[in-house]
Amino acid sequence: MTTEGFIVLDEKTLREYIKKTPSLFSKVGSDDVDKLEVKEVGDGNLNFVYIVTSSSGSIVVKQSLPYVRCIGESWPMTKERSYFEATALKRQYGLSPKHVPEVYHFDRTMSVIGMRYIEPPHIILRKGLIAGVKYPLLAEHMAEFMANTLFYTSLLYLTTTEHKSAVAEFCGNVELCRLTEQVVFSDPYKISEFNRWTTPYLDGDAEAVRNDNILKLEVAELKSKFCEKTQALIHGDLHTGSVMVTHESTQVIDPEFAFYGPMGFDIGAFIANLLLAYFSQDGHAAQGNDRKAYKGWIMDTLADTWNLFHKKFTTLWDIHKEGPGEAYLHEIYNDVELRELVKQKYMTELFHDSLGFAAAKMIRRIVGVAHVEDFESITDPVKRADCERRALDFAKMLMKKRRNFNTITDVISAAQ
Template sequence: MELCRHTGQVVFSDPYKVSQYNHWTSPYLDHDAEAVRADNTLKLEVAELKSMFCERAQALIHGDLHTGSIMVTTDSTQVIDPEFAFYGPMGFDIGAFLGNLILAFFAQDGHASEANDRKLYKQWILRTIEDTWNLFENKFTTLWNDNKAGNGEAYLMDIYNNPELQQLVQKKYMNDLFHDTLGFGAAKMIRRIVGVAHVEDFESIADPGKRAYCEHRALEFAKILMKGRRGFQNINQVVAAIHEIPV
């Protein structure tokens, strides 16, 4: 319970107020941090996300899932550091992972050089963002269909046995989960830029001006994503929106 309270504080509270734990690439991002604290629309959105984090026991989730928590080889995938695990909203885990990939995308310009412009790597990151959501959605709905006559209480077969109704129910559920995912992903991105515990993708950019440039673009996208998440209908639209952030 204490770890959940800590997560709620650093993700949904501290970045939106003056806090001793917050830090950013100063003085370059001083105005950006102040703008987050002054953005009432952003605060309304993050309040909804924090309520969901506290109230929705949707699944057993990792609670601190990011790219550094996942160890992958050609024949094995392991997830480490489960100490923040609890029953919460599924979108929190999925969003955290996607948010870290988006941060990695925006960080690449800070690592680019004449010898390696990072363009192919950036394309790979965007494909991974798309594949992550699309494969999750496909796997989730497949398991739902394969077990629709199981012991679940939410969508009883004697109520939702019409194939057309079943499809509508699934579509609404997945749309809501997608929008939750985008919101949580945006919140994690904001925390990693103007809150506590940043990401190595940015921290390893030695030039603070170049680092701040990359972080500013990521922060601008995170705010767009949080405020406008309900307007995205699929992950391809999210990737297209990433390309629209001004250089």
């Protein structure tokens, strides 16, 4: 498939591409490109991802296709999403370099990004959660990543001119935003050819979602916020498949859905995936390991993630209270009591937004098009459906009653 100088790379043509690209060749330099080890590892829905290794080093090369990979050419998708991913990666690396891989090369015509190889023993966080591995620094690292990337791209830090310019740049990522609008906020609430669930066990549950008018009112409000609220540069797909981890390191990858949107969508996505992991644990229990202790660790991590994010985010706000940010000008909000009221109101709304988006993300992963391995790897369909039903029921409650929760501890208590 070729379009305007674009070709889909394979193992052979990628070797030639690297040889002609100094910024990549310098990382894996070898006189004989045929000796480069090239392995395709993309298990996502959209792109090809290659690990390229030589005796000199390793890199990752990612290429976006002009269609949805898991569906095929019948579902076209702009390859321009790679521009927004590369741009977001560079910005996020600048704001949180300990938790984002460095970009070495970007080719807009070929939709190719070359970046740091996140070396073993890093694994995808979702796989670690399924395996029951504890990551003691995960909450600290994710809170730091979210606080830095969200605060410094918001009007709490930027001038309105800077902010509007950045919003305008990322407005071009419209197709990926429309995909999210469809699969998160629309398809699960109507009959759609792409929806699926663990049938026949969840047939009634999927129908109940489609017939729940209160739920539809709430998801409409969340969709409006997603479409209209240009709060900060968000990752746009911050699930546990977009995070690579070891016990000491956390790396956030794949921000191709990035745009200026509501902060709560990123926070909510991560919360949602921890909750999905929690509800899936009973399906992974085995004789001698009932996973109860691990479920407790997941919930502790969930609480720590929000609480540490809250602390880090408001600390940045305090540090820069006299900075260029135009949301709350220091000349107006220099009274200590008023500043605390402003922060409290802002963070409460952000918390409720995050819970609402978390609920929407959970629902779409159970009765929508793209599911999660946490549940899909449970081979017994009855057991899988039972885990999914409990997650779905909790998510529906959370979306409808999110404003009644004041602390993350309240949310955890309701889920247990």
